[in-house]
Amino acid sequence: xxxISMKKELQKKGQVTIFILIAIVIVSAVLVxxxxxxxxxxxxxxxxxxxxxxxxxxxxxAIGELEKKAGSINPQFTYQYNGEQFTYxxxxxxxxxxxxxxxxxxxxxxxxxxxxxxxxxxxxCYSNSISDLKxxxxxxxxxxxxxxxxxxxxxxRIEIEAPTTIGSQSLARFNVEINSPIYEMVMISTSxxxxxxxxxxxxxxxIMRFYPNYIINKIKRSDGTTIYILENQITKNKFQFASRSLxxxxxxxxx
Amino acid sequence: MKFKKEITGLxxxxxxxxxxxxxxxxxxxxxxxxxxxxISEATACCERTNTGAWCMNAPEAECDTNYNTAPTSCETxxxxxxxxxxxxxxxICMENTPQRVCNDNGGTWDSREIEEVPQCQLGCCIVADQAxxxxxxxxxxxxxxxxxxxNYKTDINxxxxxxxxxxxxxxxACVYEKDFERVCEFTTRGDCGASxxxxxxxxxNITLSSQKTFYKDFLCSAxxxxxxxxxxxxxxxxxxxxxxxxxxxxxxxxxxxxxxxxWNSGKVADASTICAANDGSDINCGNCDYMLGxxxxxxxxxxxxxxxxxxxxxxxxxxxxxxNKRINGESWCAYDDAVGNGGDMVGSRYFRxxxxxxxxxxxxxxxxxxxxxxxxxxxxxxxxxxxxxxxVNRWQDCVSQxxxxxxxxxxxxxxxxxxxxTGMTLGQQQQGGSSFSxxxxxxxxxxxxxxxxxxxxxxxxxxxxxxIIGGSETEAPQETTTTNRPSGVCVPNFPPGLxxxxxxxxxxxxxxxxxxxxxVYEEGLLGGKKIVEGEECLAEQWALASNRVCxxxxxCGGYTNYQGQFADDGYKWVEDGVEKKFSPNNxxxxxxxxxxxxxxxxxxLLG
Numbered sequence: 001x002x003x004i005s006m007k008k009e010l011q012k013k014g015q016v017t018i019f020i021l022i023a024i025v026i027v028s029a030v031l032v033x034x035x036x037x038x039x040x041x042x043x044x045x046x047x048x049x050x051x052x053x054x055x056x057x058x059x060x061x062a063i064g065e066l067e068k069k070a071g072s073i074n075p076q077f078t079y080q081y082n083g084e085q086f087t088y089x090x091x092x093x094x095x096x097x098x099x100x101x102x103x104x105x106x107x108x109x110x111x112x113x114x115x116x117x118x119x120x121x122x123x124x125c126y127s128n129s130i131s132d133l134k135x136x137x138x139x140x141x142x143x144x145x146x147x148x149x150x151x152x153x154x155x156x157r158i159e160i161e162a163p164t165t166i167g168s169q170s171l172a173r174f175n176v177e178i179n180s181p182i183y184e185m186v187m188i189s190t191s192x193x194x195x196x197x198x199x200x201x202x203x204x205x206x207i208m209r210f211y212p213n214y215i216i217n218k219i220k221r222s223d224g225t226t227i228y229i230l231e232n233q234i235t236k237n238k239f240q241f242a243s244r245s246l247x248x249x250x251x252x253x254x255x
Numbered sequence: 256m257k258f259k260k261e262i263t264g265l266x267x268x269x270x271x272x273x274x275x276x277x278x279x280x281x282x283x284x285x286x287x288x289x290x291x292x293x294i295s296e297a298t299a300c301c302e303r304t305n306t307g308a309w310c311m312n313a314p315e316a317e318c319d320t321n322y323n324t325a326p327t328s329c330e331t332x333x334x335x336x337x338x339x340x341x342x343x344x345x346x347i348c349m350e351n352t353p354q355r356v357c358n359d360n361g362g363t364w365d366s367r368e369i370e371e372v373p374q375c376q377l378g379c380c381i382v383a384d385q386a387x388x389x390x391x392x393x394x395x396x397x398x399x400x401x402x403x404x405x406n407y408k409t410d411i412n413x414x415x416x417x418x419x420x421x422x423x424x425x426x427x428a429c430v431y432e433k434d435f436e437r438v439c440e441f442t443t444r445g446d447c448g449a450s451x452x453x454x455x456x457x458x459x460n461i462t463l464s465s466q467k468t469f470y471k472d473f474l475c476s477a478x479x480x481x482x483x484x485x486x487x488x489x490x491x492x493x494x495x496x497x498x499x500x501x502x503x504x505x506x507x508x509x510x511x512x513x514x515x516x517x518w519n520s521g522k523v524a525d526a527s528t529i530c531a532a533n534d535g536s537d538i539n540c541g542n543c544d545y546m547l548g549x550x551x552x553x554x555x556x557x558x559x560x561x562x563x564x565x566x567x568x569x570x571x572x573x574x575x576x577x578x579n580k581r582i583n584g585e586s587w588c589a590y591d592d593a594v595g596n597g598g599d600m601v602g603s604r605y606f607r608x609x610x611x612x613x614x615x616x617x618x619x620x621x622x623x624x625x626x627x628x629x630x631x632x633x634x635x636x637x638x639x640x641x642x643x644x645x646x647v648n649r650w651q652d653c654v655s656q657x658x659x660x661x662x663x664x665x666x667x668x669x670x671x672x673x674x675x676x677t678g679m680t681l682g683q684q685q686q687g688g689s690s691f692s693x694x695x696x697x698x699x700x701x702x703x704x705x706x707x708x709x710x711x712x713x714x715x716x717x718x719x720x721x722x723i724i725g726g727s728e729t730e731a732p733q734e735t736t737t738t739n740r741p742s743g744v745c746v747p748n749f750p751p752g753l754x755x756x757x758x759x760x761x762x763x764x765x766x767x768x769x770x771x772x773x774x775v776y777e778e779g780l781l782g783g784k785k786i787v788e789g790e791e792c793l794a795e796q797w798a799l800a801s802n803r804v805c806x807x808x809x810x811c812g813g814y815t816n817y818q819g820q821f822a823d824d825g826y827k828w829v830e831d832g833v834e835k836k837f838s839p840n841n842x843x844x845x846x847x848x849x850x851x852x853x854x855x856x857x858x859x860l861l862g
Contacts, residue, residue, distance in 0.1 A: 025700060054722075076307025090351075093311050102312050104340045104349040143697050153400055190347060197351040204618070205586055205642070208611060212495065214612050222622040233612065248625035248647075251753045251760035251809060 020145070049194060050132075054125035055118075057155060059149070062117040063182055063237070070103070070241035071110035071186070073117055077102065079225050086242035089189075089197045095253055096139045098200045101193065106186045107151060109208050114149050114156075125151045126162060133166060140151040141165040172180035181213075181232045185239040186215065192228060193243070200246025201226075224248065284691045300329035302355060310335035310353040329353075338366040341374045346392030348375035378409040378416035383446045386421030388414040406445050427471040428480055439475035439482040441505035475505040477521025488520055490541070490564025496526065497566045510541030512562040528850035534582075534637050535570020543568035546581025546633065546640045553584060557753040573610035581610040586643040587616070588628035591817040597671055597807030599624055599750050604815040607643045607762025620645035623752035627669070650747035654682045654767050656810065662745035673807065677792055678736045678772035681744060736773045736789055744768075746807035753810040765811035765825075770801040798828050799841055806845075813837060815846045 038209030069075045070087035078085040089106070090099035103109055126145050133140045150157040160174040188207060195202035204216040217229040224247020229240040269786030270349050301318035303310050310315075318324040328782070330336035331465035333354065339356035340349045341364075349362070350369040357364040365372045368600035379385045380394030383403050387394065391407055411417050417523040429440045431448030447469040475481070476486035482504035490510050491500045499517055509526040512519040517529050535549035538561050543549040552569035554560040561567045571583035593602035605628040606621040620626035630643035643764045651671035655664040662670045716847030753761035757827065776784040791797055805826060813823045821842055837845065 063594075076308075077591040090310065091308050091311075093313060095307070098351055100337060101340070101349050101356065102309050104352050104357060105342045105345070105347060107345060108342070108361055141510055169289075188350075194349060197349065201645075203644075205584075205609060209584060210544065215616070217616060219616050220619050220621055220626075224621070248621055248623070249760070250623040250625075251751055251764045253760070 020221075031170075046083070051125055051129040054128065054174050055158060055174075056178055057156060058121040059176070059178050060180075062114050062121075063156065063178075063180055064253065066110060066113055066117065066183065067182065067237060067239040070189070070239070071106055071113055072103075073113050079221075079227070079241075079244075081219070081221070082228055083136070084240075086240055086244065088225075089193050089241045090243040090245055092244060092247070095247050095249050097246065099197055099243055102196050103193075106190050106193070107183070108183070109147055110186055111151055113142070115147075115150075120156075122160070126160075130164070138166050146236050150248055151180075151186065152180060153183045153185045154181065156182060181235055181237055182239070184211070185230055185232065185237065186212075188230060188242060189228070189239055192216075195223060196226070196243045196245045204228075276343045279315060283473075298326060298331050298336065298536050300325045300327055300335055301780065302332075302334050309356050310337075310552055316410075328655065336366060338364050339372045339375060340364055341372060343374075344396075346374075346390050346396050348372065348390060349353075351455070376409070378407050379411035379420055380604070381406040381408070381421050381424070381445065382445075383418075384421060384424060384426065386417045388417045389746075403446055404448065425469075427469055428475045428477065429467055429469050429472040430475075430480055430482060431467040437480075437482050439480060439484050439503060439505065441475050441507070442473065442500075444469050451833070472523040474501070474507050474518070476501040476507065476518070476521065477504060479521065485736075485760045486521070487514055487563070489564045491559070492553075492566050495545055495550040495569060496543050497551045497564070499541075499564075500565050504766070508739060510561070510564065510566070512539035514563075527783045532636065533568045535568050538562075538567050539817055541566070543567060543637075545584055546635045547637050548572060549581065550585070562849055571613045573613060573615045575608060575615060581607075581615070585610045585641050586630075588639045590628075590642045594627075597673070597746050597750055598629060598749060599752075599817040600724070601810045601822075602752065604752075605645065607645055618645070622649075624648055624749055627749050648747075648749050648751065650749060650751050653747045656745035657740060659743075659745075662743075670745050671747045671807070673744045673746055674800075675741055675743050676770060676794060676804060677789070678738055679744060679768065679770045679801065679804060680737065680739045681804075682739075682767050702829045711737075734773045736771070738764050744804050745802060747809070749805050751809045755810055759808065764809045765805065767808060768801075768804050768811075770804075773796065776816065793830075795838060795841055798835070798837065799844070802826055802845070813845060 007190055021130065027085075035043065066073070070089055074085055075085065075087035077088045077091065079088060080086075087103075089103045091100050092099045112234070122144055126142070130140050130142050145160065145162050147158055147160040150159070156178045158174075158176040158178070160176065162171065162174060163170045188211060192204075203232045204218050208214060208216055213233050215231045215233060216220040217227075217231070218238045219229075221227065223244070225242050226241070227242050231238045266284075284379050289483050293509075296340060299306075299315040299318055300302055301311050301313050301315075301324055301794070302322035303319040304313055304317050304700060305319050306317075312329055315324060315326070323332070323334050325332050327730045331338065335353045335355065337353060340352035340362040341347075341362070342349075342360075342362045344361075349357075349368055351363070352362070354364045363374075367499055369375050374392065375390055377388050377390060378394070380389050380391075380397060382394070382397050382401055382405050387397060389397070391409075394405050394407045408417075410422065411420055414657040425441065425444040427447075429442050431438055437681055449466050454614065462467070469479075474486070475484040479602065484501040484505060486501055487499045488502040489500045489508065491506070492498075493506055499507040499510050499514075501507055508517050508519055509529050511529045513530075517524070519529075526542040530537065530542050532543060532547060533543040533549055533793065534547035538559065541551070543551050547573045549568040549570045551566055554565050554567050570595050573581045573583075573585075575581050575587065576589060586607055586609040589606040589608045592600045594603075595603070604622060607618045607620060607628050609616045609618065623862050625647045625648055626645040628645055630641055632639035632641045634640075647670045650670070652660065652668060656668070656670060659672045660674045684843050751764070753759065753764060755761035755765075774786060774790065774792055775788035777787045778784045786793075802812045802814075806814040811825060813821070813826045823836055823842070828837075
């Protein structure tokens with residue numbers, strides 16, 4: 001009986017040893033995973049760490065903000081209508097004259113202003129991601145962040161140079177692409193602007209025919225200002241601006 | 256002598272019947288000269304104004320002191336000269352751009368007109384089967400953005416020819432070998448980059464080559480080409496129509512549920528040979544027609560969709576304010592009230608309405624009726640397709656026309672000819688000092704309806720004139736009825752709106768017309784008297800005819816606003832020193848908006 005009980009006890013000890021060994025293997029595997037695999041995971045799926053997601057949110061927000069102000073963060077020269085400020089892109093204070101262009105290249109100004117607008121926020125996205133990693137116990141070395149935005153048909157591209165080292169893993173560049181119709185909207189607005197500067201008016205019907213996904217609201221005000229609101233019917237993005245060109249007085253201008 | 260005078264005084268009882276007097280101030284001037292006036296008010300060229308506008312002629316106090324200011328017109332300054340601004344990145348040219356603004360925005364400024372700047376010369380840019388009438392640099396940019404070769408033609412000088420050129424391009428299957436696979440792209444010959452040689456298909460003699468071969472009018476799914484592309488695997492929208500797409504993503508022919516007919520044995524087929532132009536009523540035909548109100552759209556419903564694919568010709572309709580059905584893309588004119596014929600009501604405006612995706616969008620034409628709406632139509636199989644536009648109202652020189660043909664020359668102006676009105680003078684500064692009061696100098700003669708809470712746009716015109724009759728015989732001038740428009744009066748067909756509630760040109764414009772009629776009586780030997788001249792002026796219709804001229808000049812005279820309210824303080828009608836008003840019946844005639852017809856009838860009778 002004693003022999004039998006001893007044998008059982010030895011079997012129990014063996015089982016415990018096996019369990020301990022298995023536990024060690026599991027813990028080792030988890031450690032290896034987190035210490036080695038996770039940084040690779042970061043580089044491939046940065047979104048999981050919310051860096052790319054953060055950048056996308058920031059850029060989308062910037063586009064939404066800028067398109068309402070015709071591409072300027074702080075437009076100085078505006079027209080107020082329905083509680084909103086519409087940036088004058090072409091203006092004359094005279095009657096019977098076509099307008100003087102105030103912003104000739106919308107795409108350039110939009111790009112430039114977007115870079116300014118997202119700068120601090122993208123820096124914050126990066127810092128937050130680094131902080132998150134550090135708080136998770138990673139050894140992280142951060143570098144200087146540099147980036148550039150490019151507006152292209154259908155997309156806005158952000159190229160971010162972020163020399164970062166996480167453990168033994170080095171990362172250098174992120175490319176973030178955001179689907180946005182802003183290029184088309186800016187180019188259609190440029191076309192309207194060209195027409196306003198040349199003829200003092202624009203034909204929105206033909207534009208809407210060639211670009212069936214866009215609706216253009218054109219509102220002529222009594223002082224000669226024309227408000228344009230260009231809306232993408234799919235994404236609901238709105239690009240809006242004002243122009244005063246070839247304005248007519250009520251009757252004649254007093255001499 | 257004295258007795259003779261008295262007899263004469265009895266025979267000639269001079270009576271000023273009325274005064275529809277609106278003094279003319281703008282004699283000898285044309286309205287367009289006023290633009291220069293506006294400029295002359297500007298005392299300096301501000302490189303930037305306090306409000307942030309670049310390069311404005313404005314009072315010096317409005318200039319931003321951090322920028323240049325010169326006491327001259329901007330056109331003569333170096334920093335604000337207008338010219339053409341060119342940007343090489345996107346290939347965009349912008350005219351009317353100040354030099355400073357151009358340079359600050361990374362452009363290259365040129366003092367020449369846009370047509371003279373070499374970089375801004377337009378040509379026909381053909382990218383695949385699309386066309387754009389743009390500059391060469393823009394064409395290259397488009398080519399880069401879309402990743403296809405361009406074909407830039409400088410010998411095509413207009414946009415329509417450019418589009419036609421793109422449409423006339425050969426299309427077909429562009430076949431080549433890639434990774435040991437026979438690849439096909441449905442494109443144009445130019446985009447394919449194949450040789451100009453016309454390829455014939457011989458199924459027994461197909462060789463694999465990395466060199467591209469263009470098979471005109473063949474679909475990539477044509478069996479003869481032996482490509483890996485399977486026919487009709489999905490549908491897609493292209494240029495407003497629904498197209499079949501092969502398994503490689505190449506466009507095929509216009510969609511039809513009759514697959515055999517649509518595939519056309521693997522050859523390109525004209526849309527009309529597959530199915531008739533679709534107004535949106537046939538879910539199984541992809542030949543959408545914009546002029547019939549249909550265009551390609553994704554079917555999002557659960558039931559009743561197309562037999563294959565997710566796209567169909569969607570019919571989009573709107574209902575206008577009169578309850579008429581309008582198809583997508585149609586535009587038409589809308590009005591506040593009766594228009595033209597000199598009868599536009601005070602405060603009214605022209606509008607253009609557009610049916611866009613099932614919604615009527617309203618585009619107001621320029622305020623104060625500086626623009627009017629015109630419309631035309633194109634005949635289609637399902638009725639007329641109406642298009643409308645706002646265009647400038649050319650009313651400015653109507654009053655200075657005294658010839659009917661010149662007046663009604665619609666190539667030059669928007670005027671109409673009214674019959675003559677006894678005693679009417681137009682476009683003459685009234686002389687004689689005390690005989691006529693100039694309402695422009697008497698601000699109290701004008702009321703601002705908005706300030707008094709009244710209806711905006713109420714007609715209030717300058718009131719002039721005084722009774723001339725009376726006084727002693729020795730003082731009585733030998734008045735006669737005179738007119739400078741004996742054959743008729745030229746007035747705007749679409750009377751302009753005026754800002755009569757504030758200091759403006761309303762007083763001047765309304766003051767252009769004045770009517771004065773002298774009635775001559777002859778005393779009978781046995782007493783009594785009879786009218787020998789000017790009897791028509793005693794009738795109210797004469798006053799109506801005069802009022803008609805006034806209301807046609809602009810927001811003048813006694814008239815109705817666009818909300819139907821009549822105001823009779825816009826005229827002064829004096830008969831024998833007594834001020835008169837229109838009778839209720841005639842007020843109703845004016846209010847009903849048929850003044851023009853009634854008065855023109857009376858004018859003919861009286862004239």
